[in-house]
Amino acid sequence: MFKKPLADLKTSSPLRSSDRRKLKQRICQTYSLSPEIGETLVPEGLLTQKFSTHLQEHGIAYLSPEGDPLWFSIGKSSDNLIPTVYTLWKSPTMLPFLSTPSPVIPKLVGGADLMIPGVVQHTPDLTQDQVVAVTQYFPQNKIGPPIAVGNMAVSSSDLTRSDDVKGKAVLILHTWKDHLWELGAGRKADPPEPRDSTMESEESTDTTEGDHLNDAEGQTAESSAKPLDTEQDGGSGEVDGSSKDPTPTNPTLTPEGTQFLVGVIAHLDVSYSGVKFLDLLCLARSAGAGASFRRHNGNTIDVKHSTHKSVKVFLKANAKEGLIKLKEMKGDVVVTAVYPAHPAAVAHRPHRTIQSVEIKKEKADERERKEKEAEAKKRGELSIVELWKPHQHTLPWFVSAQQSTSRLFAIAEIKDVFNAYVSGKGLINPRDQQYINVSDDPALFEAISIKNEETPDFLKREDALRRIRENMQSWHEVRQEGSNPVRKKGQAKPISVVVKMRQGRKAATLLTGFEQYLLSAEEIAEELRKLCASSTSGSLSLFLPSLTFTESVVVGPLPGKSSDSEVMVQGQQIKVVTDFLISKGVPKRWIESSDMTNKKKK
Structure with a gap:
């Protein structure tokens, strides 16, 4: 149904509260849902969007406030409301199901209908034209998440009439990853884990009438799987x-x-x-x-x-x-x-042997060892958090949002303040939820204005947030377990590890920008001297060749910055220096290395 892009897709519009209540009541009656579940599956802020399929069939989709399609109907006069895969993941037991092996799933997503030989399990007493879900088959009393929804082409009695039955079992209407699914904001989400069917075993009966599972030879209703x-x-x-x-x-x-x-x-x-x-x-x-x-x-x-x-x-x-x-x-x-x-x-439970016990113990010990190593590594690792402080054009907006102008905000906190503000002020564009009418609020409009750039009347959420951060003052915080957090003004910059030519003929590795990561030049120089089995010295001997280069450790100030230092290691030692910094807890993404000698050769 939705294997090709939708045609004539209209702009979504909010559904009136009275219409939403009627829709919820109709869905609860049709699918025997409680009012609580109905409230979850037909939430406040529901949107409607008209469309046409590639077969020129007209339909209506009902979207969540986030933009995920929850229900749809096909046909101008149709009253049938079909749940989407998004809805079935929220309420997986809402529809009767048929399961099929995993190799069949890509064919269903590609637009094929489910054939009778591809059915492994199914709910009993299915009737023709009944709305059903299609799941991936999992063994060991597991039921996979719904992957598709459609109408039964036959009844359940026709599925197991004989081993040679052919034809279609389900006429697929909508699947995971089809073009209706792609309309949603959660289109990149992975399917949920299979659910345990033991709690549903009393409601499940055999799917193969006439074979052994319901035989006079003693198979009970506990067996819900088709052979x-x-x-x-x-x-x-x-x-x-x-x-x-x-x-x-x-x-x-x-x-x-x-x-x-x-x-x-x-x-x-x-x-x-x-x-x-x-x-x-x-x-x-x-x-x-x-x-x-x-x-x-x-x-x-x-x-x-x-x-x-x-x-x-x-x-x-x-x-x-x-x-x-x-x-x-x-x-x-x-x-x-x-x-x-x-x-x-x-x-059935396998017999325990000494070998099986020993193997199980070895695996448990190995798992515990890895967990301890990961925990120890995480404990010692530094974390760098980027922060922003209200500044200049953004100050009136934070005041209007009733937020302190002297505190520092993480990116998630700025986003929460922004979302609450635009919702409270009614600044969300009614035609497209991704856009914010920034020109309707003077404080917000000033906060997103950038010098020498034209400010539009409406912006996407991410663009508006980016502009707000650009107008705020940048800070960063370095955290390490066992130490107090250190906050500094300015953006966090990676440590620089650069190989340069010293006096035109000898390579040296220069290390700068490490102070903000709670490291001292003296400590780095002493430990690197042992690791590299060579002397280290400060930048004085590197940039002042007239000074005598000795085996002692000398740390000099960084040119132009009296408060910062730099350390030089003889030779091309990028790997050694990088591994050393990682061992000190510096995340690898905050280490920037380059070899200037190779660039000169090229």
């Missing part, structure tokens, strides 16, 4: 373990069945995979009646020594227990599906 098919065609006759025996109320595995399950899990050491499971069983079947599974601890589980005697009988017994699904093919059986949500599979 992971490993074969799409071939063979005739399905071995599903169905019989005329009454359904047991508490299904249990035979000892051989339990032995089989444990052997497979111990062999694979991963979550159930239809393909790997089939490969394993094919190897067992090719070995004949004496087929066996060798576990990691060296013990052998032998089918021949069980009461079944042969693999074929063994597999049929496990199919009857509801663990697997089989098909008859030329007198043999083929595994076509496995059921990882079977109670016995869910309840």
Whole structure:
């Protein structure tokens, strides 16, 4: 629906409060939502925006105050309100769902509909034309976040009528990352983590009517996953373990069945995979009646020594227990599906061994060591915070915003003051929320005015904030755990590490601008002398060749600045000096290095 850019996209406009209340009431009734959830999904400040699709279908999108599309309808006379993926991420259980493997997701985003063979799980009792969500399939009782929304093309009974059913399952209307999604301010957001389905298991029922999960052979409603098919065609006759025996109320595995399950899990050491499971069983079947599974601890589980005697009988017994699904093919059986949500599979826990305990302990120790190293590094690292103080043209605006004109503001604080101010003064452009009508407020207009530049009547938020900061006085603060913060006027500048030619023939590394990072010239010179295994001296010997260059440590003032110093290290020592500064807690992004000798050669 939205695989191509929207045509005839109108400017968004605010929705009247009465219309918003009616819309919320209609949505709550349609999707059986509580008033509290309805208030979240139909918030105050809702905007409407008309559009046309690439198929010339007219529609309306309802946007949050931030600009994220929350609901949409297609058709001039249509009353159907469809939730977007933004809304479904806020309320993932609002719609019934169908899950599909991750390789299918890019095809849906590209504009394809969901086909029946691509459905892994689904909510029961779905009807044709019902609005549903499409999620990515995750094993182990996990339900992925909604990735698409659409209308059912068939009913749920048609999805599992037989293994050969083809055709479309869901007609996709909207997906994550399509052009409707791209209208939102949160378009760069990543999907949420899968949610745990154990709390929803009582509401979930089997999605494959007629197969083992709802069989008379003992599969309970705890299994909500559709089988992971490993074969799409071939063979005739399905071995599903169905019989005329009454359904047991508490299904249990035979000892051989339990032995089989444990052997497979111990062999694979991963979550159930239809393909790997089939490969394993094919190897067992090719070995004949004496087929066996060798576990990691060296013990052998032998089918021949069980009461079944042969693999074929063994597999049929496990199919009857509801663990697997089989098909008859030329007198043999083929595994076509496995059921990882079977109670016995869910309840299985691998045996603990001395090796597994030791490996787990090693991993825990390694994780703890890395956490301590990261914490220690973070403790010793300097942090540089850029600050701004109200100054000149910005003073009246801060007074109007009821803020102190003598304190220092971080960038986030300036942004909060600005947002609260423009909202309180009603300066947000009603046609486009990104723009602010700066000319409507004299104090703000003066704060953003820049000398010799024309000031427009309206600006984007970021542009207005940038202009305000440019008119404020720059400060910076250096923080280190265990020390009091140090504040200085002016912008924070990186430490300069430059290699230059000394007296035209010897290379030297010159270090300046380190005082603001709580480092002294004497300390740097002494430690670098040891690290570089050479003498260090101050800039006096570098720029005054008449002075004798000695092995002693001499620190001289920076030319033109009596309060600052510079340190020189013999040779090209950029890496050594940079590593030293990082070890002292200076973040790498605040170190600027260059080699002037290479530039001269070029």
